[in-house]
Amino acid sequence: MRTSVIVVANQKGGVGKTTTAINLSAALAQRSYKTLLIDLDPQGNASLTFVDPREQTHTIYELLVDRDVTIQQAIQASENDKLDVIAARISLANADAKLIGEFDSYYRLKDKLEGLNGRYDFIVIDTPPTLGILTVNAMVAGTHLVVPVQASYFSLEGTADLLDTYDRIRNRPNPNLVFLGVLITLHDKRTILSREVTQEIRDKFTDKVFDTMISKSVRLEESPAHNQSIFTFAPRSTGALEYYKLAQEVVDRVR
Numbered sequence: 343m344r345t346s347v348i349v350v351a352n353q354k355g356g357v358g359k360t361t362t363a364i365n366l367s368a369a370l371a372q373r374s375y376k377t378l379l380i381d382l383d384p385q386g387n388a389s390l391t392f393v394d395p396r397e398q399t400h401t402i403y404e405l406l407v408d409r410d411v412t413i414q415q416a417i418q419a420s421e422n423d424k425l426d427v428i429a430a431r432i433s434l435a436n437a438d439a440k441l442i443g444e445f446d447s448y449y450r451l452k453d454k455l456e457g458l459n460g461r462y463d464f465i466v467i468d469t470p471p472t473l474g475i476l477t478v479n480a481m482v483a484g485t486h487l488v489v490p491v492q493a494s495y496f497s498l499e500g501t502a503d504l505l506d507t508y509d510r511i512r513n514r515p516n517p518n519l520v521f522l523g524v525l526i527t528l529h530d531k532r533t534i535l536s537r538e539v540t541q542e543i544r545d546k547f548t549d550k551v552f553d554t555m556i557s558k559s560v561r562l563e564e565s566p567a568h569n570q571s572i573f574t575f576a577p578r579s580t581g582a583l584e585y586y587k588l589a590q591e592v593v594d595r596v597r
């Protein structure tokens with residue numbers, strides 16, 4: 343099996359990117375796929391769920407900025423032997439300034455991933471809420487794009503910019519990047535608003551919308567505060583079931 347590199351991106355903030363990266367990677371690991379989670383968000387929330395970045399000399403920042411750091415040096419094992427992590431610290435916020443003007447600034451991650459030689463079935467990348475150098479690094483290195491969209495008003499605002507970036511990346515640096523799907527998040531089936539927006543998203547993106555929707559849930563909201571994925575925090579919750587189903591859909595669509 344070739345490594346699939348799943349980029350979770352939307353420059354809109356708070357739409358569930360990090361929650362999705364955390365729980366999709368945990369679900370893939372639970373399904374016995376060897377998985378690497380790469381945290382490209384300086385907030386480092388995805389990292390903290392599985393590892394302690396303070397124990398690590400080389401994080402994603404050093405990997406991107408220092409040519410001599412190898413990807414092996416940046417990988418941290420989690421408690422789950424199917425899941426490894428490349429963590430982010432707040433230092434990552436300086437990466438843009440360090441990389442700008444370097445002729446290969448958008449290719450740093452892609453080049454380093456070559457060093458893995460197909461060791462993982464899946465790589466899942468969490469990105470920050472911008473379309474800057476970090477997100478472009480992810481989209482250049484990726485094979486598949488997943489776009490979480492919140493089921494609320496104005497949720498589609500800004501998706502035009504994201505799709506434009508996607509088109510430009512496909513034109514030149516990465517023609518192989520596949521638009522895997524839009525994931526509806528923070529869905530509340532009791533509200534008319536959620537239902538209307540869901541319909542609007544399905545009308546616009548048709549078969550590019552995942553069948554699985556992620557409901558608004560207190561368990562999902564609470565789990566990061568306990569540094570846990572939903573699968574250890576509340577394994578029988580709706581959120582766990584939904585992310586488990588999403589992982590199956592991702593596997594099916596990637597094939």
Ligand SMILES: Nc1ncnc2c1ncn2[C@@H]1O[C@H](COP(=O)(O)OP(=O)(O)OP(=O)(O)O)[C@@H](O)[C@H]1O
Nearest residue numbers: 355356357358359360361471528557558559562563
């Ligand atoms: N399905 C859900 N139900 C309830 N709360 C959720 C759900 N998904 C995410 N949240 C909460 O919503 C907030 C934003 O989610 P998250 O951090 O995953 O979004 P993000 O897109 O990564 O944000 P940012 O753009 O800041 O990186 C968090 O407090 C998170 O715990």
Ligand SMILES: [Mg+2]
Nearest residue numbers: 359360383469
């Ligand atoms: Mg985030």
